[in-house]
Amino acid sequence: MTPSLVPSLLTEKTESQQAKSPITTSFSLAEPLALLGGKPVRSSAWPTWPIWKPETDEKQLLEVIRSGVWSRADVVNEFEAKWAQTVGAKRALAVVNGTNALITALAQLDIRGGDEVLVPPYTFIGTVAPVIANGAMPVFVDVDPETFQIDPSKIEAKITPRTKAIIPVHILGLPANMPAILAIAKKHNLAVIEDACQAHLAEIDHKQVGTFGDAGCFSFQNSKNLAIGEAGAIVSNNDLFMDRCFSYHNYGNPFGMASGVIGAGTIIQGNKQRLTEYQAAIGLAQLKRLDAQTTLRNENAVYLKAKIQKIPGIVPYKLYGNVTRAAFHLFPFRYKKEAFKNLSRDTFVKALSAEGIPCSKGYATLNNMPYLNDAFQSKNFQKMYPKSQLDFKNYIERNHCPQNDRLCNEEAVWFSQNMLLGTRADMDEIANAIEKIYTHADKLLSVK
Numbered sequence: 001m002t003p004s005l006v007p008s009l010l011t012e013k014t015e016s017q018q019a020k021s022p023i024t025t026s027f028s029l030a031e032p033l034a035l036l037g038g039k040p041v042r043s044s045a046w047p048t049w050p051i052w053k054p055e056t057d058e059k060q061l062l063e064v065i066r067s068g069v070w071s072r073a074d075v076v077n078e079f080e081a082k083w084a085q086t087v088g089a090k091r092a093l094a095v096v097n098g099t100n101a102l103i104t105a106l107a108q109l110d111i112r113g114g115d116e117v118l119v120p121p122y123t124f125i126g127t128v129a130p131v132i133a134n135g136a137m138p139v140f141v142d143v144d145p146e147t148f149q150i151d152p153s154k155i156e157a158k159i160t161p162r163t164k165a166i167i168p169v170h171i172l173g174l175p176a177n178m179p180a181i182l183a184i185a186k187k188h189n190l191a192v193i194e195d196a197c198q199a200h201l202a203e204i205d206h207k208q209v210g211t212f213g214d215a216g217c218f219s220f221q222n223s224k225n226l227a228i229g230e231a232g233a234i235v236s237n238n239d240l241f242m243d244r245c246f247s248y249h250n251y252g253n254p255f256g257m258a259s260g261v262i263g264a265g266t267i268i269q270g271n272k273q274r275l276t277e278y279q280a281a282i283g284l285a286q287l288k289r290l291d292a293q294t295t296l297r298n299e300n301a302v303y304l305k306a307k308i309q310k311i312p313g314i315v316p317y318k319l320y321g322n323v324t325r326a327a328f329h330l331f332p333f334r335y336k337k338e339a340f341k342n343l344s345r346d347t348f349v350k351a352l353s354a355e356g357i358p359c360s361k362g363y364a365t366l367n368n369m370p371y372l373n374d375a376f377q378s379k380n381f382q383k384m385y386p387k388s389q390l391d392f393k394n395y396i397e398r399n400h401c402p403q404n405d406r407l408c409n410e411e412a413v414w415f416s417q418n419m420l421l422g423t424r425a426d427m428d429e430i431a432n433a434i435e436k437i438y439t440h441a442d443k444l445l446s447v448k
């Protein structure tokens with residue numbers, strides 16, 4: 001099921017060019033580690049996030065604020081039209097955040113109590129909470145550690161008569177293997193809701209993620225590659241589905257109605273998830289930069305990957321062969337402590353941060369946390385599922401994902417997307433710092 005992990009065309013060309021460039025030597029490997037009192041490799045700041053440029057970004061925002069029209073109206077419509085056009089979908093609906101984009105999409109695909117939804121465990125809670133919010137049961141499918149994405153070869157074993165949908169997550173902004181996932185979904189008649197919350201403008205064969213499944217959901221939360229603070233969107237080519245989503249996000253008012261009309265009646269069970277005009281104005285300002293930023297992140301990621309993969313024990317992400325562009329919300333690699341004299345990942349991360357290279361261990365295992373049991377004990381779950389399915393110990397065993405455990409508990413390390421907006425010299429400093437730690441790993445073994 002898993003296609004060969006050959007680098008994409010973009011990656012292949014640039015990587016082979018970059019592979020010849022040695023790690024720069026303008027710093028001294030002999031310098032003591034910063035964690036042990038030495039001079040850090042880097043002392044300057046990283047590009048800040050989010051980016052706001054008053055001269056170009058504030059005109060429309062100020063107009064909105066001064067107009068007094070702050071609730072959903074023309075600017076939200078404009079943002080939706082531009083987002084749909086940007087990702088290549090027929091329609092987009094802006095909502096309050098990515099979590100509620102997923103809640104809405106699942107509800108309007110009729111994913112409810114008694115249903116099971118397949119999800120990867122290597123994701124943010126914002127993927128799984130919407131499944132539970134709709135009364136459905138998340139079922140975890142292990143990941144491919146090389147790509148950090150859901151492993152299509154493990155999906156079919158998790159399908160039961162209750163399975164109604166799959167949520168592929170393009171986690172870290174790297175596309176999941178959509179062709180393989182769509183083939184399985186078609187065979188088993190499953191709805192596909194793409195969680196593209198981290199994957200703005202990522203592409204498979206030049207088609208943007210979020211447009212492969214029945215629905216694509218995006219987040220514009222502050223850290224995201226398109227930042228509004230809090231906001232989200234659903235995209236789809238299906239008019240009836242989008243009409244229903246629109247209605248749901250506006251208290252279930254009649255389809256297509258831009259705002260509530262007193263006395264018009266409420267035709268479906270709804271919620272209120274409308275974006276404000278000023279959020280949309282911020283989104284429109286950010287959208288102007290997104291394409292160029294995405295190109296820069298891709299270029300720097302390819303360059304950095306080529307450099308750090310030469311260091312023993314550092315295994316950067318792989319992209320599936322059909323990926324033509326990634327979003328790089330994060331830059332992930334696997335840390336193999338054996339190559340670093342068994343230095344723990346915790347100490348590696350501390351040491352790298354001390355060198356002026358901020359980094360993170362990433363996600364904790366989502367497939368065994370107490371929130372699941374809390375849901376299972378609720379009245380709704382107790383009524384909708386057989387007791388055996390709600391036994392937490394049993395659930396954890398059935399949902400055990402060893403590859404994900406290894407990523408979360410031992411190997412994954414991330415850099416955040418704003419670092420990829422730096423220069424080649426910035427990328428060199430990341431590589432230099434890792435090489436410095438590699439060289440002096442033995443000196444850190446006693447650090448707690």
Ligand SMILES: Cc1ncc(COP(=O)(O)O)c(C=O)c1O
Pocket residue numbers: 097098099100123124125126127169171195197198218219220221230231232
């Ligand atoms: C993979 C993933 N899914 C869902 C969400 C939820 O989006 P939001 O934070 O906008 O609710 C996020 C956001 O952090 C995310 O990273």
